[in-house]
Amino acid sequence: MKRAPVDFRGQWVLVTGASSGLGREMAKQLVQVHGANVIAVARRQDRLEALAEELENGTSRVHPVVADLANPVDVARVCRESTALGEVRGAILNAGVTYYGHALEQDLASFDKLLATNVSALVHLCQHFAKYFAQKKNDGGVLLVSSMAGFAPLPYQAAYAATKAFVTSYGRSLAYELKGTGVNVSVFAPGGIATEMLELSGLSRKFKPGDMGVMSAEECARLALEGFQKRRMLTVPGASNKLMAAGMKLAPNRVLMPAIARIYEGSLPDDSKR
Numbered sequence: 001m002k003r004a005p006v007d008f009r010g011q012w013v014l015v016t017g018a019s020s021g022l023g024r025e026m027a028k029q030l031v032q033v034h035g036a037n038v039i040a041v042a043r044r045q046d047r048l049e050a051l052a053e054e055l056e057n058g059t060s061r062v063h064p065v066v067a068d069l070a071n072p073v074d075v076a077r078v079c080r081e082s083t084a085l086g087e088v089r090g091a092i093l094n095a096g097v098t099y100y101g102h103a104l105e106q107d108l109a110s111f112d113k114l115l116a117t118n119v120s121a122l123v124h125l126c127q128h129f130a131k132y133f134a135q136k137k138n139d140g141g142v143l144l145v146s147s148m149a150g151f152a153p154l155p156y157q158a159a160y161a162a163t164k165a166f167v168t169s170y171g172r173s174l175a176y177e178l179k180g181t182g183v184n185v186s187v188f189a190p191g192g193i194a195t196e197m198l199e200l201s202g203l204s205r206k207f208k209p210g211d212m213g214v215m216s217a218e219e220c221a222r223l224a225l226e227g228f229q230k231r232r233m234l235t236v237p238g239a240s241n242k243l244m245a246a247g248m249k250l251a252p253n254r255v256l257m258p259a260i261a262r263i264y265e266g267s268l269p270d271d272s273k274r
């Protein structure tokens with residue numbers, strides 16, 4: 001039997017990376033469209049406080065949690081603080097960082113941070129919340145924000161793409177393992193989004209919303225939340241991205257790799273060590 005879409009009204013939903021871009025927009029729509037309460041996680045306290053002030057409306061609450069997810073101690077604190085607030089119904093694991101540039105120029109500290117944020121923190125939070133939802137039997141779910149970058153090797157974002165391949169594969173495997181338990185795991189794999197991440201890459205000078213499947217954060221957040229509510233195992237937002245995703249699966253590497261590399265060539269930032 002098909003289950004009804006998840007109703008987040010009055011429920012607590014955790015959003016990591018809520019200080020900017022897609023995460024900020026999902027937090028905003030969760031409150032303003034879905035009537036949810038949001039646990040907003042990121043490093044930049046001023047941004048989280050401003051978001052809470054903007055969104056709190058007498059019905060929904062926004063609880064900022066300042067945390068560096070590259071630090072396992074902070075990850076454990078996020079788990080404790082979130083579930084102490086009330087019953088959590090959704091965990092949106094969206095925080096992520098990238099590295100644009102030649103793979104050999106990425107220093108190890110930057111790589112370790114990327115791996116800790118995009119992979120280790122995501123797995124720890126996912127395990128914590130999936131077990132919590134199973135124990136609560138509250139029809140809760142986890143949304144893992146991946147990327148189309150995970151569908152193929154990506155010159156000049158080599159490590160980032162590899163972490164996103166991990167996220168997609170991990171999320172889809174876990175979704176299968178948890179079938180029938182009532183715990184939902186969804187993966188969201190967008191193409192380009194007009195956010196700080198795209199700006200830092202210099203790609204925002206080349207691509208505006210509408211070009212090459214690049215979306216506004218608003219539209220992308222709407223489609224991410226729709227996929228999550230409908231418990232879709234994998235959502236690729238937008239017709240152009242769906243078409244590109246199919247092409248990435250079918251095209252031979254000798255065609256695909258130079259085409260992808262051309263997107264970045266000429267757009268690499270001078271200081272690509274983030």
Ligand SMILES: NC(=O)c1ccc[n+]([C@@H]2O[C@H](COP(=O)([O-])OP(=O)(O)OC[C@H]3O[C@@H](n4cnc5c(N)ncnc54)[C@H](OP(=O)(O)O)[C@@H]3O)[C@@H](O)[C@H]2O)c1
Nearest residue numbers: 017019020021022042043044069095096147192193195197
């Ligand atoms: N932009 C794109 O083109 C694109 C495409 C596909 C997928 N995505 C994915 O979408 C997600 C959101 O990215 P975005 O485009 O919205 O980028 P963004 O505007 O740069 O936002 C990234 C968010 O992650 C948070 N974050 C980064 N490192 C963190 C850490 N160590 N601890 C806690 N929070 C951390 C940042 O907050 P603080 O800096 O305040 O900590 C920020 O809120 C990412 O997973 C990204 O990989 C982006």
